[in-house]
Amino acid sequence: MTFNKVLDNVNIYEAGKPIELVVREYGIGENDIIKLASNENPYGTCQTVVDAIARKACSSYVYPDDSMYELKEALASKFGVADKNVIIGAGSDQVIEFCVHGKCDANSKVLMAKTTFAMYEIYSKQTGATILKTPSDEHNLDEFREIYKKEGADIIFLCVPNNPLGECLDAAEVYKFLDEVDKDTLVILDGAYQEYAKYKDGAKEIVPSEVIAKYPNVIYLGTFSKAYALGGMRVGYGIASQEIITTLHKLRPPFNITTLSLEGAIEALKHEKYVEMCISKNFDEMKRYEEYATNKGFKYIPSYTNFITMYLDGYVSKEIAQKLLEKGVIVRDMTGYAFNAIRITIGTNEQNTKVFKVLDTILEK
Amino acid sequence: MTFNKVLDNVNIYEAGKPIELVVREYGIGENDIIKLASNENPYGTCQTVVDAIARKACSSYVYPDDSMYELKEALASKFGVADKNVIIGAGSDQVIEFCVHGKCDANSKVLMAKTTFAMYEIYSKQTGATILKTPSDEHNLDEFREIYKKEGADIIFLCVPNNPLGECLDAAEVYKFLDEVDKDTLVILDGAYQEYAKYKDGAKEIVPSEVIAKYPNVIYLGTFSKAYALGGMRVGYGIASQEIITTLHKLRPPFNITTLSLEGAIEALKHEKYVEMCISKNFDEMKRYEEYATNKGFKYIPSYTNFITMYLDGYVSKEIAQKLLEKGVIVRDMTGYAFNAIRITIGTNEQNTKVFKVLDTILEK
Numbered sequence: 220m221t222f223n224k225v226l227d228n229v230n231i232y233e234a235g236k237p238i239e240l241v242v243r244e245y246g247i248g249e250n251d252i253i254k255l256a257s258n259e260n261p262y263g264t265c266q267t268v269v270d271a272i273a274r275k276a277c278s279s280y281v282y283p284d285d286s287m288y289e290l291k292e293a294l295a296s297k298f299g300v301a302d303k304n305v306i307i308g309a310g311s312d313q314v315i316e317f318c319v320h321g322k323c324d325a326n327s328k329v330l331m332a333k334t335t336f337a338m339y340e341i342y343s344k345q346t347g348a349t350i351l352k353t354p355s356d357e358h359n360l361d362e363f364r365e366i367y368k369k370e371g372a373d374i375i376f377l378c379v380p381n382n383p384l385g386e387c388l389d390a391a392e393v394y395k396f397l398d399e400v401d402k403d404t405l406v407i408l409d410g411a412y413q414e415y416a417k418y419k420d421g422a423k424e425i426v427p428s429e430v431i432a433k434y435p436n437v438i439y440l441g442t443f444s445k446a447y448a449l450g451g452m453r454v455g456y457g458i459a460s461q462e463i464i465t466t467l468h469k470l471r472p473p474f475n476i477t478t479l480s481l482e483g484a485i486e487a488l489k490h491e492k493y494v495e496m497c498i499s500k501n502f503d504e505m506k507r508y509e510e511y512a513t514n515k516g517f518k519y520i521p522s523y524t525n526f527i528t529m530y531l532d533g534y535v536s537k538e539i540a541q542k543l544l545e546k547g548v549i550v551r552d553m554t555g556y557a558f559n560a561i562r563i564t565i566g567t568n569e570q571n572t573k574v575f576k577v578l579d580t581i582l583e584k
Numbered sequence: 585m586t587f588n589k590v591l592d593n594v595n596i597y598e599a600g601k602p603i604e605l606v607v608r609e610y611g612i613g614e615n616d617i618i619k620l621a622s623n624e625n626p627y628g629t630c631q632t633v634v635d636a637i638a639r640k641a642c643s644s645y646v647y648p649d650d651s652m653y654e655l656k657e658a659l660a661s662k663f664g665v666a667d668k669n670v671i672i673g674a675g676s677d678q679v680i681e682f683c684v685h686g687k688c689d690a691n692s693k694v695l696m697a698k699t700t701f702a703m704y705e706i707y708s709k710q711t712g713a714t715i716l717k718t719p720s721d722e723h724n725l726d727e728f729r730e731i732y733k734k735e736g737a738d739i740i741f742l743c744v745p746n747n748p749l750g751e752c753l754d755a756a757e758v759y760k761f762l763d764e765v766d767k768d769t770l771v772i773l774d775g776a777y778q779e780y781a782k783y784k785d786g787a788k789e790i791v792p793s794e795v796i797a798k799y800p801n802v803i804y805l806g807t808f809s810k811a812y813a814l815g816g817m818r819v820g821y822g823i824a825s826q827e828i829i830t831t832l833h834k835l836r837p838p839f840n841i842t843t844l845s846l847e848g849a850i851e852a853l854k855h856e857k858y859v860e861m862c863i864s865k866n867f868d869e870m871k872r873y874e875e876y877a878t879n880k881g882f883k884y885i886p887s888y889t890n891f892i893t894m895y896l897d898g899y900v901s902k903e904i905a906q907k908l909l910e911k912g913v914i915v916r917d918m919t920g921y922a923f924n925a926i927r928i929t930i931g932t933n934e935q936n937t938k939v940f941k942v943l944d945t946i947l948e949k
Contacts, residue, residue, distance in 0.1 A: 220767065220800070220801055220828065221768055222686050222831050223686055223687060223688060223711075226686060226834050229835075230834075231834060234647070234650035234839065235647070237648070237649035237651070239649045239653065239654070240649065240651065240653070243653075260645050263642065264642065264643075264644040268644070269641045269642050269644065270641075272641040272844070273637075273638040273639075274638075276629075276634045276635075276637040276638040276641065276844075277628065277629065277634050278629075278816060279629040279633070279634060279637055279813070279814050279815075279816050279817050280624050280625050280628050280629045280813040280814060280815055280816060281603075281619070281624055281815060282599070282600070282602070282624060282809075282815045283602070283816055284603075284604045284605065285599035285602065286602070288604065288608075289604070309674060309840070310839065312837055313837065316837065320588065320710070321587050321588055321591060322588060323588060324590075338837070338838075345685070345834075345835065435585070436585055444647075449644050449645060450644075450645050450646060450839075451644050451645060451646045451842055451843030452644050452842050452843070452844070453840075453841075453842050466587050468596055469591050469596060469710075470591075470710065472597075472674075472677055472681065472703070473599045473703075474599065474677075474815075474816075475674070475818075476818075477816055477817050477818050477845060478817070479637070479816065479817070479842070479844055483644055
């Protein structure tokens with residue numbers, strides 16, 4: 220059968236290995252496995268949110284309120300925007316999909332950093348658009364400027380902070396760049412890890428209300444998957460001008476998040492203190508990774524997120540990741556990005572202690 | 585800002601009104617509202633499934649197993665196919681999206697019945713494809729043949745049974761039609777309500793394993809949203825040749841159903857007796873609607889689903905639907921489909937008794 224020919228060029232996203240698979244393939248008990256490959260919040264969902272979701276389980280047969288009125292109101296209030304400036308997606312991932320499909324076709328160009336969130340490229344290729352990447356792995360706005368000036372772009376992705384590397388542009392640099400971009404270019408500011416970045420350094424904070432007031436061509440993306448500890452519930456959002464949001468709604472399927480996800484997200488917004496606690500612990504624990512790397516003589520990328528990318532000079536990262544896996548520690552090998560490095564989600568104190576212990580035994584050999 | 589020009593032609597799906605909205609707009613207590621507008625299973629989610637979902641709520645922070653190994657195995661076993669013949673979607677809705685986006689572009693043609701599931705047209709228009717519709721509202725395969733012969737089609741949708749009308753083609757008619765279709769045309773057999781249809785009349789039963797063995801160009805769609813009482817959890821599936829499934833996976837976003845949805849769907853497949861009970865009661869209750877309509881002199885479409893479409897000759901359906909709404913009974917007005925009719929989900933015995941009582945008072949005036 221012939222399919223849409225743009226698909227010839229599309230790769231499939233490789234998700235972090237799930238615990239279930241490691242249980243099946245390596246016969247390790249579920250409780251002996253530490254998954255630090257997908258940047259979930261290792262402190263778990265806030266208990267009050269868990270309880271709210273569990274109580275709502277009896278409504279699993281009922282479709283959610285498709286207007287998502289209450290969640291939009293809560294987000295609008297949190298960010299100081301109107302609810303008509305908000306769209307909800309099944310993860311911010313789905314809002315990326317709406318943006319790319321809403322803006323691009325086979326004649327379009329999409330500009331992004333060389334090493335950034337893989338779904339930008341996958342969704343773009345689904346439309347047949349041409350992908351433009353900066354020479355540097357990390358975000359370098361001068362390189363963005365140069366390519367943009369020469370080639371133009373229909374969409375520019377800025378991942379602030381960047382996944383999977385962890386670096387983060389200053390907000391002032393971002394705003395300056397936005398001033399220079401044509402108003403017909405859609406700029407996507409992916410703030411999936413913004414809560415972490417702004418906690419570590421106020422200069423990284425992107426303020427959605429200011430952005431959309433000044434730039435009608437910019438959309439800010441946020442998610443409940445990371446700091447809000449609801450990765451498994453698939454809820455994210457976009458904040459932008461009414462014009463953009465109204466158009467993206469044409470691509471939003473009805474009931475695109477579950478009834479329980481809606482409940483969980485609304486409840487999670489009532490417990491910001493829990494989120495702050497998780498972020499605070501995250502950076503305490505990250506220091507241990509930095510010290511560990513320094514002691515071993517490994518370079519790492521200073522990170523504004525809940526993960527750290529560590530180079531493994533003198534070793535082969537793919538082999539180390541595999542050996543960790545066999546001992547029940549799931550991390551992300553970066554060979555696919557042409558990095559001899561592993562990306563590790565910052566776990567709990569206990570998890571990280573185990574990671575260091577297991578890594579020690581592997582590196583000794 | 586300019587967007588993809590195909591969107592100029594795209595409408596937004598109008599979901600059934602949620603209970604939350606009726607509470608807000610009409611000040612009716614939540615427990616006094618009966619929602620019979622979205623064809624949810626009124627008997628609710630099986631208690632064992634509710635319990636499994638509630639127990640899993642503490643894992644809301646963990647992404648689901650993206651391979652969906654266990655659910656695919658369970659579906660493959662139920663339908664007598666291999667797991668490589670199965671793809672999971674956020675509702676069968678999302679599998680429709682994969683099919684349309686995977687097959688169509690602005691040069692494509694999509695053939696469907698005049699009055700059928702609204703998302704077929706919406707997803708198709710997102711690709712810029714041309715929509716071809718039969719003259720008759722209900723599925724008439726001779727009309728499909730005539731248009732297909734004259735115009736060709738990249739995709740043909742057959743909704744068996746049909747939503748929102750409720751009629752259903754015989755499986756033998758469908759198979760005969762499939763024999764005549766070119767192997768490069770993707771035929772989508774939407775079986776969202778198949779469990780109901782085959783219970784009422786064995787001649788309606790589509791057997792996915794037989795279909796995919798004989799027709800490499802056909803995909804069968806099923807859902808957990810109706811008979812399996814998990815509408816709010818957004819889980820559906822497609823069953824087709826490995827070639828089709830592999831291609832559609834290029835369009836499947838990672839983690840496209842939630843961790844709790846995966847748990848719920850796996851558990852629901854273990855409780856087929858509950859599903860049968862719901863379906864059996866559905867048709868007992870449907871008889872009451874048929875009798876009610878007959879007594880009032882209203883025509884209705886004999887239905888193979890969990891809803892009934894009733895014409896309201898002598899009244900204006902939009903007005904009746906509005907009056908029902910104001911009394912806390914949410915149904916679907918069919919004016920948008922150019923029918924002076926309402927579509928009512930068959931509720932529980934108690935709900936239906938209330939519907940008849942409220943309808944009586946409205947129709948008297």
